[in-house]
Structure formats: structure tokens, C-alpha cells
Amino acid sequence: MNILQQIAEYKKAEVAERQKLFPVEFLKQKLYYKSTPVSLKSYVMDETKTGIIAEIKRKSPSEGKINSHISVEEVSIGYMQSGASALSVLTDQPSFGGSLKDLEVARKFNYCPILRKDFMLDPYQVYEAKAHGADAILLIAAMIDKSLCQDLAQLAHELGMEVLLEVHNQEELDSHYGNYADLVGINSRDLKSFNTDLEVARKLANQLPTDVPKIAESGLKTPEDVVAMKRAGFDGFLIGTSFMKSSEPGKACQRFSQQVKSLLAEGVAKPTA
Ligand SMILES: O=C(O)c1ccccc1NCC(=O)[C@H](O)[C@H](O)COP(=O)(O)O
Numbered sequence: 001m002n003i004l005q006q007i008a009e010y011k012k013a014e015v016a017e018r019q020k021l022f023p024v025e026f027l028k029q030k031l032y033y034k035s036t037p038v039s040l041k042s043y044v045m046d047e048t049k050t051g052i053i054a055e056i057k058r059k060s061p062s063e064g065k066i067n068s069h070i071s072v073e074e075v076s077i078g079y080m081q082s083g084a085s086a087l088s089v090l091t092d093q094p095s096f097g098g099s100l101k102d103l104e105v106a107r108k109f110n111y112c113p114i115l116r117k118d119f120m121l122d123p124y125q126v127y128e129a130k131a132h133g134a135d136a137i138l139l140i141a142a143m144i145d146k147s148l149c150q151d152l153a154q155l156a157h158e159l160g161m162e163v164l165l166e167v168h169n170q171e172e173l174d175s176h177y178g179n180y181a182d183l184v185g186i187n188s189r190d191l192k193s194f195n196t197d198l199e200v201a202r203k204l205a206n207q208l209p210t211d212v213p214k215i216a217e218s219g220l221k222t223p224e225d226v227v228a229m230k231r232a233g234f235d236g237f238l239i240g241t242s243f244m245k246s247s248e249p250g251k252a253c254q255r256f257s258q259q260v261k262s263l264l265a266e267g268v269a270k271p272t273a
Pocket residue numbers: 003055057060061062063187191194217218219220238239240241242
């Protein structure tokens with residue numbers, strides 16, 4: 001079994017368990033269930049911002065431990081003060097060390113779009129995302145088929161949230177793309193092998209629909225990488241590990257964002273090898 005299949009297995013069990021403990025009717029009573037979401041799409045497309053979606057990520061299957069002793073309050077506020085366009089909060093515990101509590105803390109301290117980053121395969125998780133303060137959810141083409149993506153997206157839209165559809169190759173783009181996707185992301189990391197190659201996103205960029213915001217995901221290590229992706233046509237940049245490896249992720253994001261701005265002003269763009 002590859003990692004995605006393993007994650008799918010424990011996710012199904014997790015959802016079944018949580019659904020018993022916290023039925024949808026219970027989630028509907030939660031404070032954030034009735035809150036008005038903030039549009040990820042509009043923040044990413046706002047040219048006064050960096051387009052960076054800064055991620056809170058304690059560990060990962062590819063890196064192992066990244067930064068376990070963080071305060072979500074401090075990191076999320078630091079990210080937003082550094083000019084990030086939005087937050088991404090990993091809520092998967094076994095593989096990423098995150099939780100729905102992290103999502104709620106980020107929500108409590110920030111007015112900005114927040115992406116619930118998890119492995120969505122059941123409508124229950126969409127209700128959970130809303131109830132804990134998310135503005136958008138991620139749907140991964142390598143994980144679920146198009147029909148399920150459409151169903152989950154429809155529910156997300158009914159609850160006022162947006163949908164980021166993630167693909168890794170042309171095949172997934174062809175099989176899964178539809179107008180249910182508010183944003184499309186190309187993940188340069190192959191989630192089955194962990195091989196990360198920015199050329200994946202660069203090459204696929206011009207195959208993406210022109211009328212949907214495009215997000216370059218994973219493996220963005222330097223400001224030059226972001227500038228190169230911007231030049232390739234991406235509007236948003238999902239970055240976790242590079243910031244989270246720092247003892248002060250907010251400050252790392254701030255330095256990074258300033259360098260991106262300087263490079264853009266100078267007209268430089270050299271991707272890392
Ligand atoms: O990051 C992993 O190792 C990983 C493994 C299996 C499934 C998903 C995984 N990551 C999720 C992501 O998409 C990234 O957290 C996100 O794009 C940020 O990437 P990075 O800046 O490289 O941390």
C-alpha cells in the first residue's frame with residue numbers, strides 16, 4: 001500500500017468514529033458553522049498581497065519531524081503579519097501532527113481565508129471543516145474520483161466554502177477538472193513516491209484553464225522558486241516546510257516574501273536545480 005492508500009484507510013475509520021461522537025447535528029451548533037467565509041480565491045488574486053498560502057505543518061511523511069513545538073496562535077499571526085495571502089492548516093493527526101483544534105485556533109486569531117488541509121473523502125469532513133472555521137477545502141484527485149469530488153464540492157459550496165482541486169499530472173487534470181473547482185493546484189510532489197520536482201508544475205501550468213486561479217503546491221524552497229512559478233503563470237504558492245523548518249516561521253515567511261518582492265522588482269527568476 002502506498003502512503004495515500006494508508007491514509008485513506010485510517011481516514012475512513014477516523015471519520016466513522018468521529019461521526020458517532022460528534023454527529024453532523026452537533027457540528028451545526030458550533031460557533032463557526034454560521035460564520036461568513038472569506039474567499040480564498042479573491043485573496044490569492046489580490047495583487048497587493050504575495051499570493052503565498054502559508055501552511056502550518058508539524059511533520060510530514062516525506063520529511064518526518066519538521067517543527068513539533070509550535071504555537072498555532074503565534075505562527076498563524078506571524079504568517080498573516082508577514083503578508084501571506086492565506087493560511088493552510090493541516091488537520092490530519094497521524095501523518096502531519098495537526099488537528100481540528102489547530103484550525104479553530106488559527107480561525108480565532110485571524111481574519112483571512114483558511115484552507116482546511118486534509119484528505120477529504122466523506123461529506124462529514126466538509127461539515128467538520130465548516131464547523132471548525134475553514135473557508136476552503138482541498139480535494140486531491142489522486143485520492144478520490146471526480147464524481148466524489150463534485151459531491152463534496154457541491155456541499156462545500158452550499159456551506160459557503162471554496163474548493164481547491166489538486167492534481168499532479170495531465171491525466172488527473174483531464175479526469176478530474178470541472179467547474180466545481182474554484183482554484184486548481186498542481187502539486188509538484190508525487191504523493192505516492194514523495195518525489196518533488198518543480199518542473200511538474202511548470203510544465204503543466206499552460207494546460208490549466210485560464211479563468212481559474214492556479215496554485216503551485218509543494219517544494220517551493222526559495223524566493224526564486226516562487227518568482228519562477230509566478231512567471232510560469234501561477235497566482236498562488238502553497239508553502240509549508242520551508243517556513244516551518246525555521247524556529248520562527250512567521251519571520252521566515254516575512255523575509256521570504258520581501259525577497260520575492262525585490263526579485264520581482266529586479267526582474268530575476270532562477271528556479272533551484
Ligand atoms: O508533505 C508530504 O510529505 C506529503 C505526503 C503525502 C501526502 C501529502 C503530503 N503533503 C501535503 C502537501 O501538499 C504539502 O503540505 C503542501 O503542498 C506544502 O508543501 P511543502 O512546502 O513542500 O511543505
